[in-house]
Every structure is written in structure tokens, then in C-alpha cells.
Amino acid sequence: MKVALFVTCVNDLVFPGTGRAVVEVLERLGHTVEFPVEQGCCGQMHANSGYREEALPLVANFVKTFDGYDAVVGPSGSCVAMVRDWYPKLAPDSGEVVARTYELSEFLVDVLGVTDVGATFPHRVTYHPTCHGLRMLRLGDRPRRLLESVRGLELLDLPGAEECCGFGGTFAMKNAGVSGAMLADKCRSIVDTGAEYVAAVDNSCLAHIGGGLSRAGGPAKPIHYAEILAAS
Amino acid sequence: MSGGNIVARLPFPVAARKELGDAQLRANLRNATHTIRDKRLRMVGEVPDWEELRRSGAAIKDDVLSRLPELLTQFEAAATAAGATVHWARDAAEACAVVTALVRDTGTAEVVKVKSMVTQEIGLNDSLEAAGIAAVETDLAELIVQLAGDTPSHILVPAIHYNRSQIRDIFHRNGLSALTDDPPALAEAARRHLRAKFLSARVGISGANFAVAESGTLVVVESEGNGRMCLTLPETLISVVGIEKILPTFRDLEVFLQLLPRSSTGERMNPYTSLWTGVTPGDGPQTVHIVLVDNGRTETLADDVGRQALRCIRCSACLNVCPVYERVGGHAYGSVYPGPIGAILSPQLSGGGANRTLPYASTLCGACYDACPVRINIPEVLVHLRQTGPHPPAERAAMRALSWIMRDRRRYAAALRAARRGAAPIRWATGRRGAVRHLPWPLSKWTSTRDAPLPAKQTFREWWAHERTR
Numbered sequence: 001m002k003v004a005l006f007v008t009c010v011n012d013l014v015f016p017g018t019g020r021a022v023v024e025v026l027e028r029l030g031h032t033v034e035f036p037v038e039q040g041c042c043g044q045m046h047a048n049s050g051y052r053e054e055a056l057p058l059v060a061n062f063v064k065t066f067d068g069y070d071a072v073v074g075p076s077g078s079c080v081a082m083v084r085d086w087y088p089k090l091a092p093d094s095g096e097v098v099a100r101t102y103e104l105s106e107f108l109v110d111v112l113g114v115t116d117v118g119a120t121f122p123h124r125v126t127y128h129p130t131c132h133g134l135r136m137l138r139l140g141d142r143p144r145r146l147l148e149s150v151r152g153l154e155l156l157d158l159p160g161a162e163e164c165c166g167f168g169g170t171f172a173m174k175n176a177g178v179s180g181a182m183l184a185d186k187c188r189s190i191v192d193t194g195a196e197y198v199a200a201v202d203n204s205c206l207a208h209i210g211g212g213l214s215r216a217g218g219p220a221k222p223i224h225y226a227e228i229l230a231a232s
Numbered sequence: 233m234s235g236g237n238i239v240a241r242l243p244f245p246v247a248a249r250k251e252l253g254d255a256q257l258r259a260n261l262r263n264a265t266h267t268i269r270d271k272r273l274r275m276v277g278e279v280p281d282w283e284e285l286r287r288s289g290a291a292i293k294d295d296v297l298s299r300l301p302e303l304l305t306q307f308e309a310a311a312t313a314a315g316a317t318v319h320w321a322r323d324a325a326e327a328c329a330v331v332t333a334l335v336r337d338t339g340t341a342e343v344v345k346v347k348s349m350v351t352q353e354i355g356l357n358d359s360l361e362a363a364g365i366a367a368v369e370t371d372l373a374e375l376i377v378q379l380a381g382d383t384p385s386h387i388l389v390p391a392i393h394y395n396r397s398q399i400r401d402i403f404h405r406n407g408l409s410a411l412t413d414d415p416p417a418l419a420e421a422a423r424r425h426l427r428a429k430f431l432s433a434r435v436g437i438s439g440a441n442f443a444v445a446e447s448g449t450l451v452v453v454e455s456e457g458n459g460r461m462c463l464t465l466p467e468t469l470i471s472v473v474g475i476e477k478i479l480p481t482f483r484d485l486e487v488f489l490q491l492l493p494r495s496s497t498g499e500r501m502n503p504y505t506s507l508w509t510g511v512t513p514g515d516g517p518q519t520v521h522i523v524l525v526d527n528g529r530t531e532t533l534a535d536d537v538g539r540q541a542l543r544c545i546r547c548s549a550c551l552n553v554c555p556v557y558e559r560v561g562g563h564a565y566g567s568v569y570p571g572p573i574g575a576i577l578s579p580q581l582s583g584g585g586a587n588r589t590l591p592y593a594s595t596l597c598g599a600c601y602d603a604c605p606v607r608i609n610i611p612e613v614l615v616h617l618r619q620t621g622p623h624p625p626a627e628r629a630a631m632r633a634l635s636w637i638m639r640d641r642r643r644y645a646a647a648l649r650a651a652r653r654g655a656a657p658i659r660w661a662t663g664r665r666g667a668v669r670h671l672p673w674p675l676s677k678w679t680s681t682r683d684a685p686l687p688a689k690q691t692f693r694e695w696w697a698h699e700r701t702r
Contacts, residue, residue: 012648013687013692014686014688015685016691019692019695019696035700037641037697038641040638040644046631046634046635049627050615050618050619050620051628051635054631054634055635057635057639058639131595131597131598132596132598135597135601163555168594168596169596170592170627172678173677173678174245175244175245176245176677177245177249177252177681179681181252183681184681207685210667211678211682211685212683214667215669215681215683
């Protein structure tokens with residue numbers, strides 16, 4: 001299958017290891033991964049902050065860049081949700097691309113029919129389902145099923161898992177106090193599980209959570225679940 | 233023109249900061265919202281066709297909104313035929329003037345009220361007070377708030393920000409004696425206080441949860457029985473009703489009387505459902521007035537995306553699941569409509585200029601949309617309302633620049649490279665920690681509560697170009 005990697009801008013600049021992990025996992029499963037270099041940001045930050053006009057050229061660029069691939073796979077719940085939920089409203093010609101754009105766990109579980117990707121990660125891990133993956137993409141237990149199939153991994157339940165961590169894009173800056181209060185509660189729940197790692201499908205949420213854990217001096221470390229799936 | 237208590241006096245971030253400092257408030261809220269949230273989940277889980285009910289509720293409300301003038305006219309005709317007098321009010325001032333004049337005509341100086349969001353929205357109690365008329369709130373939580381000289385902070389549980397010992401103190405200060413802070417003891421003290429008011433009042437003021445167009449019937453759904461006392465004991469009843477409360481037929485009630493109690497109090501059925509149609513000789517109020525209030529609803533109706541906020545049945549399920557509301561409470565929203573629904577309703581009802589920070593008071597986590605019994609896509613409306621700002625100049629410039637850079641591969645790659653290079657000395661300075669503690673404005677807002685990550689040593693596209701394309 002001709003799979004295009006949609007790496008997302010945050011991953012490209014700050015978390016390139018997540019992009020490399022997706023490549024590793026898909027190639028291990030026997031697929032060819034292409035990285036269309038024309039790709040940029042999906043426009044979520046602009047659209048969600050009230051800059052629709054500024055988002056439109058980014059939407060157009062995405063549609064043009066990923067046209068013609070069998071599948072577009074992105075390791076980000078919120079960026080894929082942007083494509084799936086907002087593109088049809090913002091760009092009427094985006095239907096074809098939108099229908100073939102998947103968050104990694106959807107692609108692995110639904111399209112490839114795989115839950116065991118052959119990974120080994122002998123650590124205690126807790127999983128935070130991020131809001132857009134949970135409520136816009138309805139990822140359900142797909143990421144958990146993938147993690148449960150990882151050898152050596154002990155998956156610990158996170159109390160209040162489905163509550164938002166307080167990131168919310170520009171919300172983290174515009175309402176920093178409220179965001180910080182939500183983050184404090186999330187970090188406490190994570191630390192209380194005794195996990196070594198907190199995994200999620202979104203590095204933006206993890207950057208916020210990781211920043212909180214690092215400030216509080218907690219032992220848990222943030223990790224994108226694709227990097228766990230790539231570990232062997 | 234609109235007005236009343238739907239305009240926030242402070243921007244949300246400023247008001248929220250103040251509330252965040254109150255640890256007691258946060259504890260009270262957490263307790264209360266989690267209890268009611270769990271209860272709602274259990275009750276909703278019992279209904280096998282809940283999703284279909286939600287869709288029916290949304291469809292009925294959308295139908296109403298699409299032919300509101302026709303249904304309102306039908307309601308007016310039916311209610312008038314049944315002996316009620318219907319009044320129309322364009323805004324808060326007009327509505328207050330109508331009600332105040334009606335009360336004054338009866339010559340009474342005290343009215344009993346059953347909780348009504350729209351009378352709070354229009355600021356009726358202040359208007360009555362200015363005319364020398366005391367309005368007694370009879371809903372227990374509403375009474376607590378009134379005795380405390382406070383304002384409600386939740387649509388359904390207006391005193392949610394108080395715990396029981398705080399309530400006992402409020403009662404003591406007002407001469408209502410309860411020996412303990414046991415809820416039954418507190419309720420008994422309130423009951424004794426209110427009983428005297430019910431028996432002496434000559435005028436009752438109510439809202440309505442629903443108004444049935446085909447029969448001119450009004451419906452109030454409540455838990456304590458105080459509503460029924462207000463609706464049946466006084467000689468004169470004045471019902472103040474938002475024009476969006478209309479339902480076409482009696483049959484439509486079937487859907488909403490299932491959706492509302494399970495979503496709001498987490499009950500299968502609410503204890504008291506009162507329906508009244510005009511005047512019945514020898515039974516109940518002998519003079520019935522209905523004041524239909526617009527106050528910004530017609531303008532909201534004109535917005536294709538935003539009008540879905542008018543489906544709201546004031547159940548408050550969205551408040552109870554909202555992580556932002558849970559931290560700051562209702563007062564931070566500066567409006568009688570707090571929480572997620574308030575963040576989309578208040579700015580629309582109050583028109584362009586006011587409440588412009590409220591649509592940003594959300595992480596767009598979507599919990600509210602899932603909980604809403606009439607499927608109001610609150611995140612969608614929040615984003616829609618953000619299109620009109622406020623857009624601070626520095627933010628607008630940054631957004632424009634980023635859009636210009638990110639739409640072009642060469643500009644984008646160059647910017648990523650520059651960011652990666654720019655971070656190199658900082659990475660060196662932070663050493664093994666690899667995270668930044670303090671950043672200059674405006675990024676200092678990020679580092680106020682959390683460390684910041686640094687750009688990687690090599691961007692993904694640099695890695696790809698280096699490893700994969702040779």
C-alpha cells in the first residue's frame with residue numbers, strides 16, 4: 001500500500017522521533033512509507049483560534065499534497081480530527097483525501113487489521129486518551145489494544161483518564177491559570193498510578209503534560225505511543 | 233437591543249484567576265459536579281434509545297426554530313382563548329417594565345418566584361426592588377444564594393459553590409435556624425421560612441421549561457414542590473418565557489420529559505411536573521399573564537451555525553462535565569448562563585461587543601457536546617464565534633506569518649531549520665534536563681505553569697532527506 005506519512009508540524013520540529021517511529025512500525029509490517037515534502041501544518045491552530053482565512057491556504061496545501069495516496073497516516077489525534085471534522089466544511093473538494101486520512105491506531109487496527117505490531121517495551125505505562133482522539137475520532141480502545149499487545153508492557157489504569165489535560169492549543173496561553181489547574185490534577189493522577197511512562201496519541205497534549213511533570217519533578221515521562229510500538 | 237444579566241463585566245481570564253485562588257470553591261465544585269456527573273451517566277445508560285431520543289430532541293427544536301413566528305402566533309391564540317393575557321417583550325428592559333407594572337397593578341409588595349433563568353437573565357429582581365417590591369426566591373438553592381446576597385453560579389444548582397456548613401452559616405445570619413448542618417435540617421429550616429411566604433403571597437412569578445403551541449400550555453419541571461406552590465396558590469400568576477421555549481404539540485413533551493430529568497438531576501423522572509393552560513375558574517390563579525421575551529434570540533436565530541444554542545433546555549449537563557467549569561465555577565463566566573452553554577449563549581444573546589472572551593474559555597475537549605441532550609455542537613459554535621475575535625495584534629501578526637510560512641514548502645523548511653538552530657544554544661544551556669523553565673513574553677504564559685520542550689536537534693524532514701532520499 002502506498003502510505004503517506006502526515007508527520008504534523010509539532011512532530012516535525014519538536015518530536016521527530018515519533019515520525020521515525022511511525023515509519024519503523026509501518027515498514028516492519030511490510031508497507032512502503034512516503035513522506036511528501038510539500039506538506040505543512042494542517043491549519044488546526046489557525047481554525048480553532050478563530051483565523052479561518054489564514055487556515056484556508058494550509059487546508060488547500062494539505063489536500064493538494066496528499067491527493068492520490070491510498071492512505072494518509074498521522075500520529076496525532078487532533079490533527080487528524082482537524083482533517084476529518086473540519087476539512088469538509090472548509091474545503092468542499094477535500095472529500096477524497098479526508099476519507100483516506102487515518103490516525104495511526106485506526107490505520108493499524110481498522111485498515112491493516114493488526115493489534116500486535118511486534119514490539120517489546122518492558123515498562124509500566126499508563127495511557128491518557130486525548131480529547132480529539134476520544135471524542136472527535138472516536139478512537140475508542142484501539143490505542144489501548146495496540147499497547148496491550150506489546151511484550152513486557154504493563155498497562156496501568158489512569159483514574160479520570162477521559163478528562164481533558166488542559167492543553168487546548170492557544171487555551172494553554174490565553175487561560176494559563178485554568179490550564180495549569182487542570183494540568184496539576186492530570187499530573188497527580190499520572191504520578192499516582194506509579195507508571196514510568198504516560199502514553200498518548202498526541203504530542204501536543206504530551207508536551208503540556210510532560211512540561212507539568214518535569215516542573216513538578218515527577219518520575220513519569222511522556223511518550224508517544226507510536227514510539228512504544230516501534231520499540232523492540 | 234438586549235441586556236440584563238448576560239454581559240460579563242470582566243474578561244474570562246481575569247475573572248477565572250480570582251476564582252482559581254479559592255481552594256474551598258474548587259473542592260465544593262469537584263465534589264458536586266462529579267456526583268451529579270456519575271448519576272447522569274447511570275441514568276442515561278439505562279435508556280437503550282438515548283441517542284435516538286437526543287436526535288429527536290434536536291430535530292423537534294430545529295423544527296421550532298425554523299418556524300418560530302408561526303408557532304408563537306399559534307401559542308398566543310391558544311393561550312388567549314384559554315383566558316391568559318399574552319405580552320411581548322423585545323429586550324430585558326421591556327420585559328422588566330411589563331412585569332413590574334403588572335405586579336404594581338395588584339398593589340402587592342411581595343411576590344414569590346419559582347426559579348426561572350429568564351427572569352435572572354433580564355434582571356427582574358432588581359427591577360422589582362427598585363419599584364419597592366420584594367421578590368422571594370422559593371427554590372432552595374436560589375433562596376440560599378439570595379440570602380447570601382450572592383448570585384447563582386450554576387444553572388440547575390445555583391448554590392453549588394457552597395458546602396453545607398457554609399449554608400448553615402448563611403441561614404443563621406438571616407434568622408433561619410438549623411441546629412446542625414445536616415441537609416434535612418437545613419431543608420426543614422427553609423421549608424418553615426418559605427411556607428409563610430407561600431401562604432401570604434398574592435402574586436407568583438414563574439418561568440417555563442416548555443410552552444406548547446397547539447394548546448397554549450406552559451410546563452414547569454422541578455424537584456422540590458415549591459414550583460407547584462407558586463403556580464397554584466397566588467391569585468395572579470405571571471409567567472416569563474423565552475420565545476425559544478415553544479414546542480409544537482403535546483406529544484413532543486414525551487421526548488423532553490425523558491431527556492431533561494436524566495440529563496439535569498440524573499433522575500429517571502423529576503418529582504413535580506406542572507402543566508397549566510390559561511385560567512380555570514375556582515381553581516388556581518384567576519389572573520394569568522404570559523410575557524414572551526426575545527432579548528437577543530431573534531438575532532441569534534439569524535446565525536446559521538450559532539442558532540443551535542437556542543435548542544438548549546437548560547439541563548446543565550454541559551456544566552457538570554466541563555473541566556473548565558469544574559475549576560472556576562459559574563461566577564467566572566460573569567453571566568447567568570455559565571459553563572459551555574453560557575460561553576456560546578451569552579455572547580450571542582448580548583450581541584457583538586460583549587462577552588468576547590467567553591468563546592475562548594474552553595479547550596474544545598468536546599465533553600459538553602457528548603453530554604448535551606439536544607446535541608448542541610458546542611465546540612463547533614465556540615470556534616465559529618472565535619472568528620470575530622478578539623484577536624490581539626501580536627497574535628494576529630503571528631498567525632498570519634505562520635500561515636504564510638507553512639503554506640510553502642521552502643519557506644516552511646527554512647523556518648523549521650531556523651527554529652532548530654535557534655534552540656541549539658538553549659539546549660546547551662539547559663543541559664541534561666532538556667526543558668526550559670522560563671521563556672520571554674508571550675511564551676512566558678506557557679512557562680508560568682509548565683516547562684517548555686525544545687526543538688529537536690534534527691527536524692523530521694531533515695532526517696528523512698538525510699536517511700531516505702539518497
